[in-house]
Amino acid sequence: MLSDVTFGQYYQADSFVHKMDPRVKILLLIAYIVMVFVAKTFLGLFATLIFLLVTVVASKVPIGSVLKSIKAILFLVVFTAILNICFYSPKNGDTHLFWVVYTEGLISAGFLALRLVSLVMGSAVLTLTTTPVSLTDGIESLLKPLSLVKFPVHDLALIMSIALRSIPTLANETERIINAQKARGAEFDSGNIIKKAKALIPVLIPLLISAFRRGDELGDAMDARCYSGSKVRTKYKKLTLTFRDLVATLVVAIAITGVIMLNAYDAQIMLMLAKIWG
Amino acid sequence: MGMCVIINVMQAIEFKNVSFGYGDTDSRQEVLKNLTLTIKQGSFVALLGRNGSGKSTCARLINGLLTPNEGTVTVFGMDTRDKKNLFEIRKRAGMVFQNPDNQQIASIVEDDVAFGPENIGVPREEIKKRIDYALKATGTEEFRHSEVARLSGGQKQRVAIAGAIAICPDILILDESTSMLDPKGRKEVIEVVRALNRERGMTVIDITHYMDEAVEADEICIMGDGVILAQGSPSQIFAQRDIIMASGLELPVPARIADALKKEGLPLPDGILTKEELSKSLCELLQKI
Amino acid sequence: MRIVAENLTFTYNKKSKFAVDALKDVSLTIEEGSFFGIIGHTGSGKSTFIQHLNGIIPVSAGKLTVGDINLADKKKIVKKRYKELRSKVGMVFQYPEYQLFAETVFEDVAFGYRNFYPNSTQEEVKRAVFNALSMVGLVHDCINKSPLDLSGGQKRRVAIAGVLVSNPEVLVLDEPVAGLDPIGKNELMKMLHSLHGSGAVKTVIIVSHDMDEVCENCTDVAVFSEGKIVFSGKPKDVFRRSEEMNGLRLGVPVTGYLIDELKNIGVQIDSDFTREDFAKKIADYYKNIK
Secondary structure, X not given: OHHHHHHOOOOXXXXXXXXXXXXXXXXXXXXXXXXXXXXXXXXXXXXXXXXXXXXXXXXXXXXXXXHHHHHHHXXXXXXXXXXXXXXXXXXXXXOEEEOXXXXXXXXHHHHHHHHHHHHHHHHHHHHHHOOHXXXXXXXXXXXXXXXXXXXXXXXXXXXXXXXXXXXXXXHHHHHHHHHHHHXXXXXXXXOOHHHHHHHOHHHHHHHHHHHHHHHHHHHHHHHXXXXXXXXXXXXXXOOOOOHHHHHHHHHXXXXXXXXXXXXXXXXXXXXXXXXXXX | OOOOOOOOOOEEEEEEEEEEEEOOOOOXXXXXXXXXXXXXXXXXXXXXXXXXXXXHHHHHHHOOOOOOOEEEEEEOOEEOOOHHHHHHHHHHEEEEOOOHHHOOOOOEHHHHHHHHHHHOOOOHHHHHHHHHHHHHHOOOHHHOOOEHHHOOHHHHHHHHHHHHHOOOOOEEEEEOOOOOOOHHHHHHHHHHHHHHHHHHOOEEEEEOOOHHHHHOOOEXXXXXXXXXXXXXXXXXXXXXXXXXXXXXXXXXXXXXXXXXXXXXXXXXXXXXXXXXXXXXXXHHHHHHO | OOEEEEEEEEEEOOOOOOOEEEEEEEEEEEOOOOEEEEEOOOOOXXXXXXXXXXXXXXXXXXXXXXXXXXXXXOOOOOHHHHHHHHHHEEEEOOOHHHHOOOOOHHHHHHHHHHHHOOOOOHHHHHHHXXXXXXXXXXXXXHOOOOHHHOOHHHHHHHHHHHHHOOOOOEEEEEOOOOOOOHHHHHHHHHHHHHHHHOOOOOEEEEEEOOHHHHHHHOOEEEEEEOOEEEEEEOHHHHHOOHHHHHHOOOOOOHXXXXXXXXXXXXXXXXXXXXXXXXHHHHHHHHHHHO
């Protein structure tokens, strides 16, 4: 059934990461992204990946689910890598392999690809461990200071929340209309692109009409329940920070410091490693 | 009890010479024509009539979703045309709509029930109490943290009632709220509403097509072509066969069976409406001899 | 067209943690010419079952034949056969008015005909549309109106006409009277009976929650519960099992309730549960003891 799309990403589990405050998770994701960009060498990137791996283990999400997120952007990764290889501007002393390909070009393309993959996997950890609902709550709470400059934070959050809760309803409706038109002999999987697009009209029009009707009724239902914008409004859900969030923040802070150190002492560490291996 | 007990004694709702039409003044299609109606505090009123007879319009006039073109609608003495009253009126007249999927705002049950209290500025601790109360009164405590989308139709409508009564209204309007439910869901919803009426004195206006639902109301109003065709107790109303037929309604099934039996010559009393009444009369009749 | 299902089984979301057994070993025969009632709660599997009948849900386990089409035979089912099947088994979903999309009633009703018979002439389309509209009792002057401008009951008729336009032998309707007012309900049921009686549609299958409606209208009944058929047969034989039907929270017609109550005081009434027959049998009993 299409209605299961609501669960799309979220992986239900009882873990340290799941229980964290969504605001902290969003901020720490931003910190992680900074970390990925700060890392200037492979060693730094590997360190961030190890940090990510620890987070994944702590979240009890199977590593496969996290890796799956790469599949969606695989094309983008390969595409940027190829661009990087082809348009690499060689410096003096670079090793030319063939055509426009240089060893250094390959290395820099690999670095960028790895960076992209780290970014996507990091975001996946957030969406896998946080329900869309608490994600919305977190974003609303984080954006709250903006309401001082008349930015409609509350309305935006309400729109997001209604959009989220409408997904299963509209998915079911779409399925029902598709089936009804199939029963009337409609075909959706034959012919060229234009024919296929045309076949969707009998689905899209009823869907649109119904979405408007639903919107209308929902508006009435909100009015009936005394909705009048954010003037006197209170809020039931309150996000509270816990010890857990503090610990996580400290861990991320240490990780970032580590990555910066790695940048600075990269050469020395490499030398040391070389010595150890003899 | 304790929470949201209703004590006022007065007319809950008054329609005085109300006319209403959709569209502009010159191209207006009249839906209600000079309609006058009073609904007593604490009563359970079934509003019947064909599709398009103006029942839903009536419901929307009560809580000010619509305002009359002519005449006045007052709720506990407050005129719905006065914008200043709207908030207070909606606080006192909650409404549950027809489609279970078109009235939920949040994904999770408790967040959705909290929406009304949040809107009227109830403090956080008090909202929690109200959610407890509303979920308990509708028997939906077990779904508190569930996704609304995962519930059955009857459960969704009970959550919608919880959302409405969390504002602590004196009046509950059901706008065909049972029409999209199966018999099981319908029964769940009606039981909840009946308990709210009996135990908490909530005034209930039930717009419905189901005659067996109407039979158990205190009072029935029949609408047709924008006017009230009849108002009275179920036995008074269903005794007027001509009005029932003319307004496109039908007798409850037990009454139709009783009619068929009378046609066959059985001496059954008049005014049988429920299957319990019919069974009692039949048993008496067939056992006597 | 005879419909025969043998051990039909279907599971939603087979591989996920939300797997639901929608049908378990369902075996049922629907004879040509019957007015068949399907009863069951929401989620009992009845919707899944009827969506198998025109191949909206493909057979995944068990057997299903509709007329001479073997739906379980995956190799031979080519698209052409699916189309043929759907033109012969018309399916009216719940609240079918929500599928209307075209600018005029004519175009909307014609949609199905043009899909099934892409090479038809404008004259043939016209004839089929007019025929379908008259089958549902709509006058032809509505053909140029937008379906959105019609009343709720008329919209539903247009939607049903849109299914009847391909001249199906079997008409399946999922809760056809849901949301209608009493008169609308009676008119629609009357219309289905006249379609069935005149032979315009050979077999009618309705999904219903209303035991009185099923009892008064259907020649055969199947009761679904938790993906299985618990009873099937003549309404008389099904509603006789009032204890089980009440146990399933489906209940029995009012006449069934009365027969049970009378049985409790020692009065045995053998009726087919229709109001007319019940009244006659009671009158006979009354005359006898008097």
